[in-house]
Amino acid sequence: MELLRAMCHISAPAGHETQLTEFVLRYVKQNMGQWHTTPAVLAGGEFQDCIILVFGSPRTAVFAHLDSIGFTVRYGRQLIRIGGPMAETGYRLVGEDSQGKIDCTLVVDEDTGALSYDFHREIDRGTELTFYCDFRETATTVQSCYLDNRLGVWNALRLCETLEHGIVVFSCWEEHGGGSVAYLAKHIYETYGVRQALISDITWVTEGVHPGQGVAISLRDSLIPRRAYVDRIRRIAAESGIPHQLEVEGSGGSDAKELQHGAQPWDWCFVGAPEDNVHSPDEIVDKRDIESMLALYRVLMRDL
Template identity: 70%
Template sequence: MNLLEQLCKIHAPAGNEKMLSDFLINYIEQHKVQWKVKPEVLYGDEFQDCILLVFGKPKTAIFAHMDSIGFTVRYGNQLVTIGGPDVKTGYKLVGEDEQGPIECTLTYDAEEGELTYEYAREIERGTELVFKCDFRETEESVQSCYLDNRLGVWSALQVAETLENGIIAFSCWEEHGGGSVSYLSRYMYEQYGVKQGLISDITWVTEGVQPGKGVVISLRDSLIPRRSYVQRIVAIAREAGVPYQLEVEGGGGSDAKELQRSHYPWDWCFVGAPEDNVHSPDEIVHKADIASMVSLYKVLMEKL
């Protein structure tokens, strides 16, 4: 969990993923020699801050978004949300502007719908603020801000250690409208003929999805994946004996929306651990669900 804690503490709100991208590139370069297959590592201007890891002869791609929700300083002490963060008066926010590091307090006026910060000075406009990380681990769970989606990134890195054939894509902007998966998926399709996607992201604990009962295979959210593809994934999970839960939701979305709307014939399925206290500083995930997530991804990347 040390790596997961490091990931959760890195400042990478949607649109400013560079610090996390640089961290991952350094981590990959240090560790890839120990992996079963040494991947081709693709990054640079052509991919903005995204990263592609290409292993062997790929048929399937894992998409894990690097960015988090947060806040942008507007004028005076006003804040604008990045994505859909939980907002409660008293949350601690951190960031940095030209005058130095910042730790301030979020204030939410529910009647007016206004978000502001309390701090000793005015923070420079355009500064991004994120939840202050308080990483907590017990025998059963991990709790922190930004498990969505640093846990999806962490899981993909665990899969990378033994992956023989496949692509892992670390994407940007997912929490605030997306944008990067569109060009990443085009590149993968045109260069490698890959058209099967797995979304390594974190979903919600609900009345039908419980912590500790296994990784979630989503049958639908606001979008509907191709049924035959999802059925293949469920069959592989059942045969492998990996604990899993089936999710049916009418809202929410992920990097999959850009695959669904692609000009290329991509199949996709959301596969991820469920968390409670979504988009707050106190997101919590059961360790049994983390273990089943990694196990299922390893099987799917081999069998699909």
């Protein structure tokens, strides 16, 4: 879990993913010599802060978003949400501006719900603040801010170790409306002819999806994937014997929304471990679900 711990400590709110992008690129360059297949690395320039890794003769692409939720400093001591973070008075927020390091406290107005910060000075407007990382690991769980989606990125990087054919994509902006997957998907489709995807992201513990019972295969969220493709994934999962659960939700979304709304005929399915305390400093995931997520991705990328 040391790779996951390191990534959870890196600030990468939507729109400012640069630090995590650089970390992932360093990790890839340092480790790809030991991987089963050495990928082509596409980054920088037209790809902005995103990364595409191309292995062998790909049939399927895995999308994992780099960014997280957070807050932007407005005027005075006002804060605006980046994405949909939970907000409670007392949450510890960190960042950096032209005057130095920041370690402040979130304040939620009881009457209006307006957000502000408590700090000994005013923070430069436009500064991004993120949850302070308190990474906790037990024999059965990991708990931290930003497991969504550092854990999806971890899964994608671990998948790279054994991947023979496939594409692994690290995208940006997912938590705040998206914007990168459209051009990434266009490039992948036009260059490699790939048009089926898995979404390596983290979902929710609900009354129907429970911790410790395996990775969740989502049959739908706010969007509905093509049933024929999802049924193929379900058959492969069933034959593998890897623990998994089926998720059915009416809300929520992922990088898949840009695939479905795009001009290319992409098939997609969200496959991810469930977490509790969503979008808070205390997100928690069962290690059994992490193990089954990686195991199922390895099988799916081989058999799809």
